Amino acid sequence: MSLNRHMIREEAFQVLFALQSDPEADIQTVYEAIPHHDEKQIPAYLMTLVNGVREHQEQLDEQINGLLARGWTLGRLAKPDLIILRLALFEMQYAENVPAVVAINEALELTKTFSSDKSRKFINGALGKFEKQESLNN
Numbered sequence: 001m002s003l004n005r006h007m008i009r010e011e012a013f014q015v016l017f018a019l020q021s022d023p024e025a026d027i028q029t030v031y032e033a034i035p036h037h038d039e040k041q042i043p044a045y046l047m048t049l050v051n052g053v054r055e056h057q058e059q060l061d062e063q064i065n066g067l068l069a070r071g072w073t074l075g076r077l078a079k080p081d082l083i084i085l086r087l088a089l090f091e092m093q094y095a096e097n098v099p100a101v102v103a104i105n106e107a108l109e110l111t112k113t114f115s116s117d118k119s120r121k122f123i124n125g126a127l128g129k130f131e132k133q134e135s136l137n138n
Contacts, residue, residue, distance in 0.1 A: 052095070053087060
């Protein structure tokens with residue numbers, strides 16, 4: 001069974017969450033710990049997402065920080081929410097052929113699986129604010 005993009009995003013979330021929890025973890029071991037539905041090869045898009053978020057994490061975190069309400073910091077965010085925001089912002093800016101609306105919708109789907117309804121509303125608002133800022137800048 002081949003993985004669709006939604007399944008790959010779920011696995012990217014799991015890999016990034018594992019690495020956030022244990023920054024010293026060997027990434028290859030983390031990849032191998034995620035079940036790939038009988039696939040032996042790690043999907044290219046999974047590596048694109050994980051490597052891209054890791055490479056751009058500082059910039060993504062600055063952007064997320066700019067979307068937070070006064071008095072909030074990255075440290076106050078639930079880890080799943082932070083990872084979902086990083087993934088979505090990465091896809092919105094760097095992934096080829098991923099419209100912003102798709103990245104936002106996928107982030108909301110990840111939130112349904114890995115976070116809460118309250119977080120879903122927060123993430124939707126933050127990504128909507130980012131998309132609006134980007135459209136004004138372009």
